[in-house]
Amino acid sequence: MLGDGILKGLAETAKNFAGSFVSKERLTTVEYPEERLPLPEAARNFPFLVYDGDDWEKGLRCVACQICEKECPPKCIYIEKSKDKKPDYVGKPQIYPTKFDIDISVCMSCQICVEVCPFEAIKMNTEFELATDDRFGGLLLDREALARSNEYYHEIHPTEATEVDARLAEEKVKVEAKAKAAADAVAAKAAAAPAKPADLVDPKPATSEKAAESSKAPIAATTPAAPKPVSGTGTDGPAPITPKDTKNAEISAKRNEGEPKA
Amino acid sequence: MIERLDQIFVLLKHWLLGYLPESWQVPVGVLISVACIVGLYPALFAVTTVLERKGVGRIQNRIGPNRVGPYGILQPMADGIKSLTKEDIVPTSADAVVHFLAPIILVVTVFMGFAVLPMGRNMVLVDMDAGLLFYFAMGASTELSVFMAGWSSRNKYSLLGAMRAVAQMISYEVALLLSSVVVVMMTGSLSLVKIVEAQNHYSYGLPHWFIFTPWGCAAFIMYAIAGTAETNRSPFDLPEGESELVAGYHTEYSGFKFALFFLGEYVAMFSISGLGATLFLGGWMAPFAWLQVIPSWIWFFGKLFVSMCVFIWLRGTLPRLRQDQLMNFAWKFVLPMCLLNLFVAGLWRFMGEGWLRWVVCSAILILAYISIGREGMRRKKFGPRSYRYAE
Numbered sequence: 001m002l003g004d005g006i007l008k009g010l011a012e013t014a015k016n017f018a019g020s021f022v023s024k025e026r027l028t029t030v031e032y033p034e035e036r037l038p039l040p041e042a043a044r045n046f047p048f049l050v051y052d053g054d055d056w057e058k059g060l061r062c063v064a065c066q067i068c069e070k071e072c073p074p075k076c077i078y079i080e081k082s083k084d085k086k087p088d089y090v091g092k093p094q095i096y097p098t099k100f101d102i103d104i105s106v107c108m109s110c111q112i113c114v115e116v117c118p119f120e121a122i123k124m125n126t127e128f129e130l131a132t133d134d135r136f137g138g139l140l141l142d143r144e145a146l147a148r149s150n151e152y153y154h155e156i157h158p159t160e161a162t163e164v165d166a167r168l169a170e171e172k173v174k175v176e177a178k179a180k181a182a183a184d185a186v187a188a189k190a191a192a193a194p195a196k197p198a199d200l201v202d203p204k205p206a207t208s209e210k211a212a213e214s215s216k217a218p219i220a221a222t223t224p225a226a227p228k229p230v231s232g233t234g235t236d237g238p239a240p241i242t243p244k245d246t247k248n249a250e251i252s253a254k255r256n257e258g259e260p261k262a
Numbered sequence: 263m264i265e266r267l268d269q270i271f272v273l274l275k276h277w278l279l280g281y282l283p284e285s286w287q288v289p290v291g292v293l294i295s296v297a298c299i300v301g302l303y304p305a306l307f308a309v310t311t312v313l314e315r316k317g318v319g320r321i322q323n324r325i326g327p328n329r330v331g332p333y334g335i336l337q338p339m340a341d342g343i344k345s346l347t348k349e350d351i352v353p354t355s356a357d358a359v360v361h362f363l364a365p366i367i368l369v370v371t372v373f374m375g376f377a378v379l380p381m382g383r384n385m386v387l388v389d390m391d392a393g394l395l396f397y398f399a400m401g402a403s404t405e406l407s408v409f410m411a412g413w414s415s416r417n418k419y420s421l422l423g424a425m426r427a428v429a430q431m432i433s434y435e436v437a438l439l440l441s442s443v444v445v446v447m448m449t450g451s452l453s454l455v456k457i458v459e460a461q462n463h464y465s466y467g468l469p470h471w472f473i474f475t476p477w478g479c480a481a482f483i484m485y486a487i488a489g490t491a492e493t494n495r496s497p498f499d500l501p502e503g504e505s506e507l508v509a510g511y512h513t514e515y516s517g518f519k520f521a522l523f524f525l526g527e528y529v530a531m532f533s534i535s536g537l538g539a540t541l542f543l544g545g546w547m548a549p550f551a552w553l554q555v556i557p558s559w560i561w562f563f564g565k566l567f568v569s570m571c572v573f574i575w576l577r578g579t580l581p582r583l584r585q586d587q588l589m590n591f592a593w594k595f596v597l598p599m600c601l602l603n604l605f606v607a608g609l610w611r612f613m614g615e616g617w618l619r620w621v622v623c624s625a626i627l628i629l630a631y632i633s634i635g636r637e638g639m640r641r642k643k644f645g646p647r648s649y650r651y652a653e
Contacts, residue, residue, distance in 0.1 A: 002595075002635025006580065013321045013579040020320045029325045 041157055044124035046104045046141075047113055048148045056147035061121035064097040068113035068122055076106035077113065102146060104130060105139040120164050123148075126156045268557040271298075272384050295387045299376045306566075307528040308338035314574045321578035345524075348517035353416060356514065360414035365515065365522035368407035372526050374400040375533040380455050382546045382559030393454040394446060397537060398439060401492065404530065405431045408501070408511050411523070415514035423510025426585065427494060427501030433592040434491035434498075440600035441484040444477055444607040445541045454537075458545035467551040471544040476623040477607040480631075482542040484600050486572075489534040491592070494527060495573055497580035500588060535569035536562070595638055602630050 020026050030037055051059035064081040080099035113122050125148065132138030154161040266273065275294055279287045312327065312335060319326025327334035352358055378393035380386040390396055405428050412424020446452055449460040461471050472478030491498035502510030512523045539545060543565050546558035583591070606623050613619035 001632060002639055009579045010575060013575065016323055017317070017320045017575075017578075020323050026323045027325060028323060031325070031328075 039126050039156075041159060043126045043156075044111060045109050045128055046107050046125050046130070047102060047111075047122050047146070048125040049100060049143065049146045050121055050123055050150055050153055051147050052150050054149075056144065056149070059149075060096060060143070060147060061119050062097050062100060063119055063121070064095050064100075065118070067116045067118065071112050071116045073110060073112060074106045074108050076103045076108075077101070078103075097143065100143045100146060102141050103139060104141055105135065120168060123153055123157070123160075264555050264557075268383055268559075270557070271382070271559065292387070299387065300373060303373070303376070303529050303532055304525060306532060307525055308342070310528055310531075310570055311341065312337045313570070314577070317571070317574045318578045321575070342521070345521035346518055348520075350517040350519060351514075353514050355416045357414040357416070360410050361514070362519075364407045364411035364414060365512075365519045365526065367410065368404055368526040369522050369529070371400050371403045371407065372529045372533060375530075376536070378454050379533070379536045379540060380458055380545055381536070381562050382557065385546075385559060386455055389453060389455045392452045394442060394452045394457075397454070398435075398442075401438075401530075401533075402431075402435060404526070405435075407526075411515070412511035415511070417514050419507045419509075420511050420513045423501045423503075423507045423513070426507075427511055429585075430491055430494070430498060430500060430588060430592075433589060434488040434596070437484055437592060437596040437600050438488035438492055440597070440604065441481040441488060442537075442541055444481045444603055445472055447604070447607050448472065448477075448611065454540050454545075458540055458547065461544040462547055464551040469544055469547055469549060469551075471542065471547070473542040475610065476620065476627050477603055477610055478542055480599065480603045480606070480627045482538070484596055484603065485538055485542065487596055489538060490573070490576065491588070493530045493534055495531065496577040497583050498588060499582060500585060503582055505582075531570065531573055532566060535566050535573070538569065539565040590638070595634055598634060599627075599630060603627070 016026070050061050051057075052061065053059035064079055066079050066081070069075075069077045069079045078099065078101040079097050082096050082098045085093035086096050109124070111124055114124055130139070150161070150165075153164075275291060278294065279291050282290055315337070316326035316334065327337045330336040330340045352361055375397050377387045378390050378396050380389075408427045408431070409424045412420040412422075412427070415421070445457060449457050451457060451460070461469065463470050468474075473482045494501050500510075501507075502512065504510075507513070512520055515523060539562065546562040548554045548556060548558075548561050606626055609626075610619050610623050613622065
């Protein structure tokens with residue numbers, strides 16, 4: 001009959017009206033500033049710089065290699081290299097960025113900087129409440145504003161951070177083993193020819209080998225050493241990373257995750 | 263005491279007028295009443311907007327506005343301040359004078375309708391003999407302002423919206439008038455005060471409202487449909503269908519002029535609801551004899567409130583009609599039913615007292631409703647489409 005559909009509809013909306021007062025699960029609204037939904041793990045918006053330890057300035061993983069600066073499609077990163085070398089968190093002298101600025105009004109959140117970084121130093125953040133009344137200064141984030149601890153990284157992207165830590169630890173173990181083997185060889189040589197004046201030159205092969213191995217990275221000699229909170233092996237030694245391996249591993253890891261890529 | 267409370271506004275006005283010289287009393291009295299009407303209904307409009315937003319929100323399982331003030335009750339103030347401080351833009355190619363006049367004429371004509379509505383016992387601004395006629399004259403001139411707005415904006419969406427509005431309002435005005443004529447036939451008066459008085463008696467504690475008769479019930483349903491269409495409310499809000507026409511005839515209005523259109527629309531809803539209550543629901547009368555202790559004006563505004571809730575409920579439920587559905591519904595269903603209802607009302611009048619007229623009148627109306635409805639709902643069989651191309 002004409003009109004029964006209207007009555008049915010009116011009954012339905014009346015049910016909704018009354019039900020929304022009775023049962024909370026009917027209301028889908030999340031009242032944002034007070035309540036918030038947990039962000040999905042794949043969430044990302046702007047990059048941040050990872051540091052190890054407690055002091056952000058000392059522990060910054062970034063070695064100012066400027067790959068991200070060159071790769072950044074909208075050119076929102078600006079890096080100034082230091083003239084001197086500063087001991088990093090483990091005491092290894094290396095170049096560090098005296099200036100690392102990201103203009104988040106330019107950044108397009110493509111994550112290319114993260115993908116090209118050989119040192120796991122730059123990652124995507126999930127903070128989104130970045131509104132400011134200063135459209136120039138407020139949106140230009142400097143080193144200090146960008147620095148976040150590794151613990152924070154674990155908090156926002158636990159799976160990814162664990163993988164990164166495992167990879168770094170693996171690299172370190174490999175390098176340490178190599179260094180140890182080299183040292184053993186040197187020691188054996190030294191033991192075989194104890195009275196030779198070549199003693200002074202002995203440690204060289206090891207370092208030159210290392211340099212050759214990691215020569216693809218611009219500043220590979222000063223590779224960062226990353227103490228790992230999750231899989232840390234205790235001993236802190238130089239852990240140079242072969243950039244290509246790291247990158248490929250990271251990319252393949254991400255493919256496996258099925259993460260969207262820029 | 264009850265008498266006093268019932269007449270409190272009337273007594274208050276007389277007390278105020280007592281301080282004035284004799285010759286001033288009539289004009290000042292009218293001014294006071296006008297000021298009350300012009301002040302009261304915008305206030306009700308403010309309350310209704312927040313009620314509507316919260317109500318429709320709940321119907322859609324949302325919370326609705328709750329940020330401004332406790333539970334969002336100060337939302338209309340924020341809206342008002344916003345629309346007052348917004349820039350008033352007049353398109354360069356618009357007809358500036360007509361563009362300026364349209365919202366004013368809309369609001370003025372809408373408010374004029376309240377002049378003849380009795381809002382309580384002895385609470386009517388002008389007890390006009392041809393009150394209903396005056397009301398419809400004023401209601402019809404809102405079409406003029408709508409068309410002025412659409413035409414003067416020089417915007418195709420505005421013009422389309424205005425043309426839709428005029429087509430719709432004229433179609434449904436016929437139904438609105440014909441459904442009200444039944445009441446005039448029965449009471450023999452066009453005065454709204456007399457119409458309320460004609461319903462003002464009780465038997466067994468129950469009121470003799472016109473809605474409780476077969477012809478009155480049918481006329482009320484037709485009146486409600488036509489009234490909804492007349493005020494451009496959903497599901498008849500084609501003139502301002504935002505999905506196809508931006509905002510229809512008030513697309514080119516911003517700031518306070520837009521607020522005036524918004525106000526005009528809601529005040530027209532109050533006015534149509536008030537007239538509907540007066541014609542069919544006994545105006546300011548209490549629904550039961552023992553409830554007469556509650557002042558009459560509370561009953562009038564209570565009925566107004568209930569009908570606003572129904573408006574909101576309908577808006578939250580029904581999707582917008584298509585233009586051809588709208589016209590078909592007006593001319594093929596509402597109008598025949600209204601015409602039939604005129605006949606039924608005459609039958610009721612001349613069949614005399616008794617149960618027979620109840621049975622006969624109800625049977626005629628229900629049969630007509632079912633058969634016209636079935637005819638209208640019958641699915642048309644369409645053959646395969648054939649295209650004719652211009653040669």
